[in-house]
Amino acid sequence: MSRWRETLRVLLVEDDEDDVLITRDLLAAQDRVHFELDWVADFDEALERIAAHTHDVYLVDYRLGRHTGLDLVRAAFPGEPLAPVVLLTGQGDWEVDVAATQLGVSDYLLKSRLDPSQLERSLRYAVRQYETLGELRRSEERYALAARATND
Numbered sequence: 001m002s003r004w005r006e007t008l009r010v011l012l013v014e015d016d017e018d019d020v021l022i023t024r025d026l027l028a029a030q031d032r033v034h035f036e037l038d039w040v041a042d043f044d045e046a047l048e049r050i051a052a053h054t055h056d057v058y059l060v061d062y063r064l065g066r067h068t069g070l071d072l073v074r075a076a077f078p079g080e081p082l083a084p085v086v087l088l089t090g091q092g093d094w095e096v097d098v099a100a101t102q103l104g105v106s107d108y109l110l111k112s113r114l115d116p117s118q119l120e121r122s123l124r125y126a127v128r129q130y131e132t133l134g135e136l137r138r139s140e141e142r143y144a145l146a147a148r149a150t151n152d
Contacts, residue, residue, distance in 0.1 A: 007034045008127060011055040013046040013072060014039065014088070015064050019111065023059065023088075029116035033124055043067045050076040055083060057106075057123050057130075062089040062096060070096070073103045080104050084126035088114075106130065 010027070014020050020039050027035045038055065040046045043064050050058065050072075058081075060069040069087050077085075084106040089096065097108045106126035109119070 007036055008057060008123060009036045009055045010038070010057050010059055010123065011046070011049055012037055012039045012059045013041075013043075013064065013069070014059075014061040015041045016061070017041075019061065019088075022111075023119070026114060026116045026119045030120045032117075033120055035120075035123070043072060046072055047076055050082075053082060057083060057127050058085045059123070060085055060087055062087055070099055070103060073100075073105060077104070081106075081130075084123075084130040086122055086126050 012020060012023055014023065020041075024037055027037060038049070040049055046060075046064075049055070060072055062069045064072060069089075073081065073085055073087075081104045085104070086107045086109060087096075087100050087105050088109050088111055090111050092110050100108050106129060107122045109122055
């Protein structure tokens with residue numbers, strides 16, 4: 001079985017330092033993927049870091065002070081997310097889960113149920129799904145161009 005040796009750059013947006021340490025430890029406890037974890041606690045700083053496009057995936061806490069992770073997704077990605085977003089939450093809420101899906105969030109994870117392999121798998125799948133959808137969009141664009149050219 002082959003291993004995925006690529007390094008994934010993760011931006012963790014989390015306002016609770018204890019949860020940052022837990023997340024860091026969860027990512028370090030698995031040996032399948034190497035993660036470079038950056039952390040921001042502030043909504044506005046998160047917007048700036050996301051706009052820089054230097055991360056492969058965004059791991060965003062639902063509660064961010066007076067804002068929510070969904071507010072951040074809406075503000076940072078007015079259209080579709082430019083990279084995969086995984087939302088973390090302390091409590092399951094079906095309506096938040098549905099709203100996250102509608103915004104293009106890749107996954108919705110409960111902090112209390114996280115283990116190293118689940119977090120690794122969710123981030124890896126989110127990145128691969130995003131890449132696959134991008135390949136599909138590019139293929140559809142090429143097909144549309146070819147179809148227009150044959151009509152001309």
